[in-house]
Amino acid sequence: MADSALQNIPSVYEPSLFGTYSKKIGMWLFLLSDTLTFGALLYAYSYGRISTPDWPTPFHSESIINATIMTAFLLTSSLTMVLAVRASVHRDAKLQTIWLLATMLCGTGFIVLHGREWSTLIAEGLSLPMFPKVPHHEVAAEFANVSKTVPQFAATFFGLTGMHMLHVTLGVIYLGVVALRRKFIPILLVLWLVAWLGTPAYSPFHYGAHILLIAAIVCGIILWLKPKVYDSSDVEVAGLYWHFVDLVWMFIFPLVYLMSAKILH
């Protein structure tokens, strides 16, 4: 039905091959290419997992509970996102903003929990050469030899989950711009200052926080050059990106966390 209905729109242009507007097709094409980026990272992690006999299983029940709550946050954020899209197509601007803010809140909860987990692992001794040393911290027994014998564990774990965390962060910023437009820029700058000054100098989040500053500058330029009121098509396209971030986590959670859980009998 949709196929034939969408061909009947009068225009000087050719009918849309995919029966939808070009912004949405552009986002789908980007998501397909991003699937391959995450596919490559997931395959690299799985390759290491299969080919290494002494693969570490560092995730205690606390880590699994933490990751399960993170999953619940992302799944709930996807629900609030579809409700935001629904509100936007019904032209209910107030409800649309409320659901977008709820989605951002769930996304921020995910980032905070993930950041806390990273900090714990780094303090226990699971680290990368590029991360500064944590002062006055003993390396946990289970990580004492990991960096020497299985360096690919930390590299693939931080690479994969870091790339995902970056996508979630950019997703929250994207939704913030769609929901609040110019009003979001000062909020973003405050968040940057809190993240930068509130984390110790040895934390990767201390210098990672500058992503928020870069994003604030880029968003400021975009909103200054092309100020607009975002309509339902913009909310839907932002939703596609957000659901994709959720979708990727559905593979990271079982492959990285559940398959490397420390089971104590």
Next chain:
Amino acid sequence: MDTFQQALAEQVAEQHRHHGKALFFYVWGALLAMTAIEVYLTYQSMQPVKMLAILLGLSFIKAALIIGYFMHLKYEVSRMKWLTMCSVVACLILMTIFFFPDAKRIIDLGVK
């Protein structure tokens, strides 16, 4: 946005207006339930390969629910569905064919 793009966007919005809210809550509930099953299975004594197969199976079902209902692909035109899904699945199959036999070969060689 030109008139044609606006007309398309309005037609897509019209499709969205016909979807009930309850469906999204059912999908969300199913996704949470499958996540709970995954966590439960982790703490059962199971062969890693068998567990991996079940976890991946559940992950693919969850992915299909997210793509189909939340990302709205179920309601897109068939060309869009087939072209997007076939291209990405083909790439992932190619990666599987090349990577996994090699990873298994290394462990079979007994490399430490």
